[in-house]
Structure formats: structure tokens, C-alpha cells
Amino acid sequence: MKVPHRLYLTEDQMPKQWYNVRADMKEQHDPIINPATMKPAQESDLYPVFCKKLAHQEMDCETRYVDIPEEVQEMYKIYRPSPLIRAYNLEKALDTPAKIYYKFEGNNTSGSHKLNSAIAQVYYAKEQGLKALTTETGAGQWGTAMAEACSYFHMPLTVFMVKVSYQQKPYRKAVMQTFGADVIPSPSTETQIGRAILEANPGTGGSLGCAISEAVERAVTTEGTRYVLGSVLNQVLLHQSVIGLESKIAMELLDEYPDIVIGCAGGGSNLGGLISPFMQDKLTGKANPYFIAVEPASCPSLTRGRYAYDFCDTGKVTPLAKMYTLGSGFMPSSNHAGGLRYHGMSPILSKLYHDGYIDEARSVEQTKVFEAATFFAKQETILPAPESAHAIRAAIDEAIKCRESGEKKTILFGLTGTGYFDMTAYTSYIEGTMNDYIPTDEDLQKGFDALPVIPGIQE
């Protein structure tokens, strides 16, 4: 059949259930550890931080398909389905025999796939009768997604925004405020942790780790309030499976199946969501797609990190997870543009990579990323987010390999979002002032030396 440029599912074709990849994994990731007891955490240990249904989803390795609540489906329908796009122009420009598809998640006001999980998290909090939510945001995509979802469900939201982003990205802040969110630059004087940090470092621009700590403190010390997080967590991968499920249905309609599936990887929300339904085929022996995770050379958790237990935040207040990590104190260079700055990686994806189900992790330097982003924009007329452009880089490289080998592979990658708020980075690329930064082995060793000791588990 003639493949259209853009395939949108109809509402009837949209998934009614999320897919939980853990149900098909032969081995689960090691249990998360409660930092108070240094023993494996129970579901109820998570209740002070997450609402109950989400705590359950976090721990549930058995339920293969989880019904998407009607109310969540209703909000999905406002901006979904997202298109599966055949990159005819990119193929032509690369003169490749490969077929390139991408799932574009940027066609909503939050500008990324983050909305898929924000909606679910806000819905469950509302259902439990909670009164307010807190979260943190760095680059701003997650905060914007949360602001939209909270506005829709009439849930008050406080966003602790890394102070330097708050100052440098006033537009992002303004979008969140337009949707009614209370946006506070972090570190702030509104939390104990914030005040302590400000006293020690009055001029600090803040960090994601600090903002997480403030958001968690506000949640656990305020009645009826919980904290939400946009990546890394198992629940987030569950919600984001909608990306892969839609992609798979669309490809089936086109009688296609990917030989290679490529996703950018920071905390893993997009990569996990995109690959999960295809990973099911691999885990169950139905098919054998080749999975590539692409991360920044400046924050190389999969390619150069340790597979070890670590805290999920810099402030060391969250549970510990077994994952590929650079150490919870790791901070990517300040000249790294965009997201994908997280020190660790989703425990599920870490396990799948460790066990060889994710075939390859690849790190790329940011000038190469922006080269791909600019080339892609000119062919496909979509201005990609820097995060998404990591996947574009790998897709282009794989398509070029096909040109050289003559192989007609089918490539699928995730285009997670748009780059409207990243033009400062684009400008530095265009003007030739963008630098690459790769941490030295010594830099990384400091992070590994600071990994936590867990008696009997990690000495």
C-alpha cells in the first residue's frame, strides 16, 4: 500500500490499555530500597510521596495490561493520537534505501511526550481526593505538561523551577503560569532545604536535584499533597507505553515492522514508552528488533555509568534504585543544552540493557546532535527539541549505513518534542560557538566513589 506521510489513528484505534513490560520480563530489576531502613521498600512505604494507585503501579510487575481510565482517555483525545510520520524527505536527502518512520509527540502545547504521564498522575491524585501536587522542572517540559494536566483536572500545582532556568527561560515560566501553576525559583526560602542551600550558597542558580528535594519536602510536609516525577519511574514507563502502542498499531496498519527502534534516553520515559510493545515481541520471541538508546556524551549513564544502587535525587531523600548511574551528585557541564541531564536511568531500562535486550547504547556529542537537528528541520520542516535530536542523529547514521550496505531496513525513532524554547542553543550552534564536553574518567570516578553503601547488598 502507499504509505501516507502522516498516519493518524482514529479514536477507535487508540489504545484503551497501557502495557507493562515487566509482566513479560524473565527477571525483574532488583527491588528499590527504602533509605530509612536500607531494606527493600514495600508499596506502602511510597504512600507519603505518591498517591496509592501510582505507588501500586510502581511496584506491580505482574499486570500485563492496565486499563487507561476513561477520564485519562478523554484528555488523551484532546491531543492524541500523535502521528506516525514517514520521513520521505529525509530518506531522499540521505539517498538511503532505508525506510525511516518517526513517532512525533511534540504536537501539544507542552511540546513533548511528557503530557502522557502527567495526565495519568494528576488523574489518580484527583481520584484519591488529594488537594495539591508538587513537582520540579529544569528545562520546563515536564512542568508545562503538569501545568496543563492540573489545569484540566482543577488540581493546584506548585512547580519548583531551577532558578537559572527560571531566569533564562521566562517564556517557559509564563506558559506554566498561563495554565495556573504556582512557579517558584529553586532554591527558595519556602522550604527548609531551600533555605539551607541559600544560606550556604547565596548566589546559586540551583539544580534539578535541589528542586526535587524542595518539591518532595513540600509534598510530605503539606496535608493532602503529593509529589510527581516525569521520568525514571516504572509508572512513567507504563503511561508512556501509549507511544509505542500507537506506533505499533500504526505500523501494523501499514504492514510494516521496525528492524531498528531508536529513542533518546535521559531518565528513560520516552525510550521506555516507545520500545515497550516492541520489546514484548523480543521477550516473547515473536520478533527481534534492534534497540538503540541514544544519550548525550556529556551525561553518559548507560555507556559509561555503573550498574549499581543509587539515590534517585541529589538530596538523597528518595528511595535507592539499581540502575546505570553516574552518581547522584553528577551534574552535566553547564554548556550541555536541553534535557537528558539525569544522573541515572530507569531501573527497567537499566535491567533490559544489562541483560542484553536493549542491544546498544550510544552517546553523541552535542554539535553532532545539532547538526542532525538542523538537517532534519530543513527536510521535515519540524524544529526538533535537542533531546529528540539525539535519536535523529542515530537514525541518520543508521540510514547512512544502509546506503553504504544497500540494506532496506525499516527504522523507527521517537521524536519526543519541539525546540521552540531552545533557540539559544540553536543560535550557538549556527554561530559556531557551541562546544562539546565529555567528562573525563576522573570526573566520573568521583561519582562512583560516592555511591551509597547498603549493608549486605552494596558494600
Next chain:
Amino acid sequence: MKVPHRLYLTEDQMPKQWYNVRADMKEQHDPIINPATMKPAQESDLYPVFCKKLAHQEMDCETRYVDIPEEVQEMYKIYRPSPLIRAYNLEKALDTPAKIYYKFEGNNTSGSHKLNSAIAQVYYAKEQGLKALTTETGAGQWGTAMAEACSYFHMPLTVFMVKVSYQQKPYRKAVMQTFGADVIPSPSTETQIGRAILEANPGTGGSLGCAISEAVERAVTTEGTRYVLGSVLNQVLLHQSVIGLESKIAMELLDEYPDIVIGCAGGGSNLGGLISPFMQDKLTGKANPYFIAVEPASCPSLTRGRYAYDFCDTGKVTPLAKMYTLGSGFMPSSNHAGGLRYHGMSPILSKLYHDGYIDEARSVEQTKVFEAATFFAKQETILPAPESAHAIRAAIDEAIKCRESGEKKTILFGLTGTGYFDMTAYTSYIEGTMNDYIPTDEDLQKGFDALPVIPGIQE
């Protein structure tokens, strides 16, 4: 049938021809006047400025349907069809029995409907073998659309960007540069007109009129170069008819027909494109939808302008057109946010309004516009451009009337674009510092007094 939230046509259902509303008008607008002769212009008079096919489209009142070239259709397919969206949430929030639909043209990187005409104009220039194009941009939507289209067709582009926008909207500039456009702040030292203006006013921030004059001068003094314009022109309304054609096909699929069609109106590109196919029904007696044009109270060409011959630019180098105008020297107050700043109105739409086919023109103050924009964003999760929010304001007001009267009207409006680059205005609205400005009768009289004299036609 159950109406989905978003209806996307398939590629097969997309229009293959544009619709030229002039072919169904009983009377045409008065002819444009060549400023050199002060006589009605011939098609060939336009050749120095526009490429030949576009000059022909500008003058052609007879061809009812114009084939969309294959190459243009191919690029349309990269971002079209745009969705027809049923505003279920907005309806619910307004508690109205009205059904509200909107055609959303913001889901492409240029962020607006402008791309529909940019592609056509660049294609015809390429086909004629031209070597380069020039244009101007103010808020930046048209310049971005042109940068994308020129990148696609490998056509060099120079954009004269109003200097104050160039300085205040570096992101817009950066997007155009990412697509390879040469962006020059206007007034510049690169044209005679620019140098003259700079000599007289060294500190000026420029104006759209000045930028047009520079772009036209560059085009007519450079071999193989032509000028393109994103609104007002008849050719632009022809290309933008794709908006209305898609809307009409989608509504037919839903067994719907609009009682009211609402569009924001600056130069008329969106309004004309949206209403044309429905206007055909009115002109031919098949149906009688009620058309509302919505414009800013600060730039009220239809509601308070004169129906008279005027220059299309401030520099008085372009042909004269009979249209509703505030005078070619009119400048909206600097506190007016966003586009819709043009002193005149499309000659076709002016004629249709003058003859009563456009039923109503309505002007709205910008605080009311941003109130509607913010309310809409919270319900529908799309952050609208300020321009588009003029139509939202009217759609909300009509839906509220339906609530009061109990009438179940079907409302269709055009959501032309997104507001990512307009957050400064949103912030001033949220912070309560946004002001309204309505020109006094005396202000307007100055513009009317300066209308040109055309012997035997306009004394």
C-alpha cells in the same frame, strides 16, 4: 455519529485544487491601480515584483478551481491535513448547547497557517527559474513560514525583520536562521530606503511598512529576485482556501454545517481562506452561514476604516487597492500585542463585507482577547496565538449567547496558530499590566485625510 475530538482527513481526502471565490462573486472588487500611471494595473505590470504565475493568480477572477501543483501537495502532506477539532471541553466549561468546532493550523513549526501560501509562492518562483526571494516580517510568523518553504525548495531568502522585533524576538530570528534564511534588521544600510530612514531617524526601531519597502527595493533591483507577501493579496486568499476546503470536507464527513463561521482578520489571509468555500454556498444560494470577522480594537480597519483606494504599504511603492483602510501611515499603538497590525484589508474581503456577504465585523480589546486565550488554553490545552484568540473571543461570546437563548448553533472558527513566541504579552496579561488602546476619531481622521488622490477615481 459520534464526533471525534479531532478529525484528520486522509491524504486521499485532501483537496487537490484551491478555490477562487472571485469566480462566484457577482461583482468583483475595483481594479488595483498602478501608482506609476494611476490607471488600472495590467497583469504584466506586476511582473517586476511577483513571478508570472502569481501575478496571473492575483488578477484571475474567472478560474473557479486552480490545481494545486503536485510539488506543493507533497509539501502540504508533511504537515497537513490540519485537524478539525470539536471543542468538547470548551462547550462544557461554557455550559452551552452550541457545538463549537475549530480548524487548528498551528501544528507546524512555523506555528501558523502562513505556511500554506509560503509553499505555493516559493514553488512558483522556483518553477520560473528565479534565483532568490525577499520578504519582510514583523511578529515573525510569515518570515518563519517562508524560511521553511525556501529551505524545502532550496531557494535563497532574505527577510527584512522589523528591527524592534529582531531585538525583542531573537528566538524567531534564530528559527529562520536555522532554516537557512538571511535575516536583516530593518531599517538596514543595505537599501537606499533603509539608509535614508536611518539618516533621518538613527535610533528608529523600524516598522512593517519600512521593512516592506526595503524588501521590495531589494527584489526589483536584484536580478532574478522577486518579492513575496503573506496576506492581503488575492493569490494568498486562493492558497489559504485549503483551510476552508479541508474544514468543509471534514464537516461533511461529520454531517455538520456551520451556522456561524468566525475568523480573525488582519490582512485577511486566514479569514479569507477559512470562509471562501462556505462563502461559495452563500453566493450561490445553497446555504446561508453567518460570517464574523474579528479584529483588534487598536487596528479597526473593517469596523472604523474607510472603503477607499489606498497604498498597500507605508512607503507608497506598491499598487493601490480599493479596501477598508485606516490610511497607509496608520500604526497601531506599540502596546498592541501580536499581529493583525495591517492598516488595510484584503480587497476581496473588503468587497464581500461592503456588499453584505460578510455579515458582521467586530472589534475586540486585547485584555478581552487574552482573557479568552487563557480560558481557552485551560480547556483545550492549546496555547493560542494572540491573533487566533480574537476568533476565540467571538466564538466564546456566540456560545454564551446560545446558552442564554437555548439555541443549538454550530460554530466554526479558525485557530490560526500557537503563542509560544508571545509569552511576553501573556505575562503582561497575567500580571495585570496589559492595557487596552482604542484610537480616537481624531487619530483615525489623520489617516483618512492622507488617503491618496486618484484623478477621476478618488478625489
